[in-house]
Amino acid sequence: MRARSEVLETAILGILADSPLHGYELRKRLNMVLGSFRALSYGSLYPALRSLEQRTLIAGTETKDAPPQHALSGRRSRIVYELTAHGKEHLQGLLSSSGPAAWEDESFDVRFALFGKTDAETRLRILEGRRTRLAERLEMVRESANRTRERLDEYTLELQRHGLEQVEHEVAWLDELIDTERGRARAPRSEARRAPGSTTQNEAEGDPRPGTTIKERG
């Protein structure tokens, strides 16, 4: 099952929503956006592009020669991809989901990078979801640390401590962001016009489990 790596496709669709691009340039943007580490390999990108094209979410056009305005930039033989209407619709669906799949480690960064295309309510839910997730993790690790502290090596302990600090730091970061978003929700600004065509009343595809409401545990 595993949803054919939703996150990769979300990222590609999200970048292409801004402007049509060819693979090479797309990869550069992707890596820039994702913080320069966490690189995306061509071995993933090109197959993904082909799959996306087969499902008519994007359309590729081979460009032989671009008539140069400045006499430069005359590269040839590239395949420029752009979103189809279907693709835009699909992207809207992906961006409106706010379940666990949006805030887990593998996907959160990409979803966050696309926050500019996401409505404020969804942003807040994702932020809170991730915060809760990290808090749970913190709890688990701390508990397990208390149980096993004695038997552990000095360096292992230090590694654990540092890992904890990193997560705590991310939680603090999230708290700031949540604060900001809450403020924004109070003073709603017309921050961006969406594509008007896709009315798609989103049927919260996240996950049906009723226990998933945010809950806001300390």
Next chain:
Amino acid sequence: MRARSEVLETAILGILADSPLHGYELRKRLNMVLGSFRALSYGSLYPALRSLEQRTLIAGTETKDAPPQHALSGRRSRIVYELTAHGKEHLQGLLSSSGPAAWEDESFDVRFALFGKTDAETRLRILEGRRTRLAERLEMVRESANRTRERLDEYTLELQRHGLEQVEHEVAWLDELIDTERGRARAPRSEARRAPGSTTQNEAEGDPRPGTTIKERG
């Protein structure tokens, strides 16, 4: 080539050096040591164990029934692995390497967790190597950020900033550790009660082991 995932094998060998274990328990220790996230899957562990056994670095013994002393702990049918002499030697080689392969993202955590089995000089080299690596990364990202700052989304910028902070935090951590290790090098203390069986005092002192010269390919 990619050296059959040296890091996984280092981790397994390192844990087994403390005490013989079976797969299930081994995995628990591994995950505990590695900070509870970054989990190791059985899909990696069991094949790795088999490979290690084939190369006579570890030896597995099937235990049918343990005569219980306390009337409990009578589980059956488990395969307990322990290091062979060859395996111990190999582990020493792995632990004495201090090149890039030791301080890259994929391996640093494991190597650090095994610092208790590593001599002070190697520890310091690895720590400094990683610090330099992260500083380079910081430099690159900052530079690229300066070039592209204008064209980037508010949230993308925030993501970048947070990523930078995380790395900066790790650098600060490393600086503390380097300080500590330097102090330790100056005042050499008989640190840590290790497991008594594992030869802390190296047999055959003048043993440069020509085949395994560290060197590590920059």
Next chain:
DNA sequence: ACGTCGATGTATCGCACCGATACATCGACG
């Protein structure tokens, strides 16, 4: 004029590893 070097560009292949799953036994709890 020639070489070659790095950036741009598309594409594939091996394989390491994860996530899911299957199967089995055991202790504990109601």
Next chain:
DNA sequence: CGTCGATGTATCGGTGCGATACATCGACGT
């Protein structure tokens, strides 16, 4: 006595990485 969670070994499909191949182009030196 039934089932549930922990213990335990093992495999399998799929995703994505790293390496590589191939090709063109501008720029630079000599």
